[in-house]
Amino acid sequence: MISPGTLKTLYTLKEAGYEAYMVGGGVRDLLAGITPKDFDVATNAHPEQVKKLFRACRLVGRRFVICHVRFGQEVLEVTTFRGAITDMHQRDETGRVLVDNDYGTLEEDAFRRDFTVNALYYDIRDFSIVDYCGGLEDLKAGTLRLIGDPELRYREDPVRMLRAIRIANKLHFRLDPATAAPIGRLSALLAEIPAARLFDEVLKVLLCREGVDNLYGLRVYGLFRHLFPATEALLGEAAQLAFLNDALRNSAERIEQDLPVSPAFLYAALLWAPTERRARQLQDKEGHPEHLAMEQAGEEVIARACARVAIPKRFALPMREIWSMQARLTQRSPARARRLMTHPRFRAAYDFLLLRARNGDPALMELADWWTRAQADRELPPLPSSAADQSEGPDAATDEARAADEPGKRRRRRRRGGRRTGGEAAPAG
Structure with missing residues (x-):
């Protein structure tokens, strides 16, 4: 059920000497018995290195650079492992991270993910699932839980509040109480997006x-x-x-x-x-x-x-x-x-x-x-009868007049570049 483009991306990165894992919603949905709609890949290769490996690759993003790798109609997101968030990261007054192009390890990348069930990595080298955050346990329990302090994570990116509602209902999971508690209080942060x-x-x-x-x-x-x-x-x-x-x-x-x-x-x-x-x-x-x-x-x-x-x-x-x-x-x-x-x-x-x-x-x-x-x-x-007597609008009379025209009668269409006064032919072009 893994798409051909995803497999080709994973093996291309692996054969080039890089780490490469399928991660996020694709892994989560497969384990939950849902057909995935898209797949993401995480790697220790930097964006410029990924771009050299794939001819149809485009770098996008300001806060964090992402590689879009295209295979026909399929577009994969390939991201470099992200480093841990520190006090050195630039934030706005609400706590939202503005610049985030710091790279890290696989474990640091896992703790940067939003929900535990989205921090599951599929390793093609031994066909195993790598889980640093307890995502497998939450998947079995039917619980959607944020990684880290919920209020801080929502302030980093308020869109996570929308994602919490969407993913919980998609998986038929319950929201962890600590994950749900700050949403109402922080909902106004959507104005910052x-x-x-x-x-x-x-x-x-x-x-x-x-x-x-x-x-x-x-x-x-x-x-x-x-x-x-x-x-x-x-x-x-x-x-x-x-x-x-x-x-x-x-x-x-x-x-x-x-x-x-x-x-x-x-x-x-x-x-x-x-x-x-x-x-x-x-x-x-x-x-x-x-x-x-x-x-x-x-x-x-x-x-x-x-x-x-x-x-x-x-x-x-x-x-x-x-x-x-x-x-x-x-x-x-x-x-x-x-x-x-x-x-x-x-x-x-x-x-x-x-x-x-x-x-x-x-x-x-x-x-x-x-x-x-x-x-x-x-x-x-x-x-x-009620409709027949109602007003037909400003152009109704025109409509009826057109309908009453003789079936075979057509308006004469003027030829393109028609006659000129004095009988001169119109210039070509």
Whole structure:
């Protein structure tokens, strides 16, 4: 079950005279009976020495240099043994280590790992497990325990609080009481983590099979409010919490079936409650039309959210399209509906509507059923009387006019580089 790239990396380092071990989540998951998603390698070779051995190797990282070794689609993280943390290491005012390029021994590296079950090393020389921190014992006991003083370790890297929730639920372990105790008190330290890094960490903790359990854990320990404060303020409403849990379950089911999942859809669900609330305020207090209110609300909510968790534009744009299409899905004239079903974001918007219908206004269920039948039937289902009388939006008349055009009639397309006045031919190119 160890990937070919991992084995090739281990044996290449060994044959070059270096120590090399598989370490971390890959070893932990194999011993726990879980298929690993990725593998890490630890070695006494320095980054420049690793780079000389592998043609497709890239050095990344500022605080600690990591080697990314690529084999086709597989990318391995190869790290040099880290030395012990001392008072000489540069830290910020919260205790977070800023520079950490000191190398050490295998034993020192083990005690630098975060959790005991992540400090297990597989030695290819004799196919043994090396354990300095009691990880095997905790693995058998089903306990997730931090190595060292929990408060100090969280201050060194506050992301460990998120990892504690995620790994405990993934392994179905209990958090060691001493490991769990400081989390609520130190949760505000997440503000010290770069927003771009938190984007990736949120995906790991929520876009997975245990997303619902992880959301519960984040809220119990006070972490979620430091990631998405606007959403947390509205999750006291039963419908909003049910909607978000349903979205996480939907993603978990798709992961279980090896279907693709979208970060844009996850973040659209995470920020839907404050977006919907702001859109209603713009409609009620400032008289904005529904579609314009949703567009402005989406811009405002995403901008505020990015101060905590940076959302790349390649995901922010689809999020806004999913939200704005919720209003367009209420407009069911035949021509408009046919065109809307060709939109590249239609399926995501439709799935989003289904989630809203299951956890919100019962009237949305009739709308969702209509769109379900519209996709299944060759002919669009008839409009209910209430929908037939509703406003179709500013461009509905244009849609109907286009639908009434003669089937074979096309607009004449102007030729590229067409005629010039005076009969002169257009110059080539």
